[in-house]
Amino acid sequence: MVEQRYGDFVAVRRHEAHPYVAELALDRPKAMNAVSSAMAASLAEACEALAADRDARVVVVTSTHERAFCVGADLKERNSLTDAELVRQRPLARRAYTGVLELPQPTLAAVHGFALGGGYEIALACDLIVADSTALVGLPEVSVGVIPGGGGTQLLPRRVGSARAAELVFSARKVPAVEAREIGMVDFLVEEGADRAEALAMGARMAANSPVGLRNAKRALRLGNGLDLPSGLEIEDAAWRATAFSGDRAEGVAAFNEKRSPNWPGE
Secondary structure, three states: OEEEEEOOOEEEEEEOOEEEEEEEEEOOHHHOOOEOHHHHHHHHHHHHHHHOOOOOOEEEEEEOOOOEEEOOEOHHHHHHOOHHHHHHHHHHHHHHHHHHHOOOOOEEEEEOEEEEOHHHHHHHOOOEEEEEOOOEEEOOHHHHOOOOOOOHHHHHHHHHOHHHHHHHHHHOOOEEHHHHHHHOOOOEEEOOOOHHHHHHHHHHHHHOOOHHHHHHHHHHHHHHOOOOHHHHHHHHHHHHHHHHOOHHHHHHHHHHHOOOOOOOOOO
16 A cells, blocks of 8 residues: 555555555544644645546545544634634635545545534535445534535535435434435445445446546536536537547547457546
8 A cells, every 4th residue: 555645634545456546534533533724734735636646547535533434624623713713714624625526536435433514525525425334424513503614505405405405404413324325415335344445446446447438427427417408418518529539438449349458548
């Protein structure tokens, strides 16, 4: 395993068994991965590096804490900030959550234990969420006098519908794994302790495919979401054109005809 650190609280790991999958590990275990200003800066920096990494075909967001994915914003730090300091901190927080959301690669979250507030918003920013049976997810921000500010009010309705999202946000309810899977807050439910391994394995299966195709398919899915059908089809057509004349398309067709595994150029 090769590990690149970003500050004290975020690491990007590359595994020999999954060479094209980047593991983005939240690593502030003493605080259950609560997102401080320093951790937000590290997360944003790591995402910027990953977005430019052509060898990272898929990203899997994990946690090094045994009982939590991420408990959300560091409220102890928040409590110490003046209003002026909180205003100055806001762009940094947005940069962290947006960094995950705007990763061009397919991105999976491996969730166990607490994934609350900003922690669940990190997972929501991913394309797919793999949760184990211990997962407890939710957006409880209104219970402490704030609102979801890492994309939750926009991303959760896209998953569960507007009325369900309103109930979850207004009630500040924390949802256990089985119900979370039933209502669409997570996508896959695995046995306790298996979330990371399953997400990495799923990521490896995805990473066997064309990196150009993966990125353009994600772009079409993301940009087309919520548009009327004709507009969405225009987005898809642009993504198709960006892929159809690539080296990956030529290699994919050649490999199919020659009955061999493709050697993707990634361009």
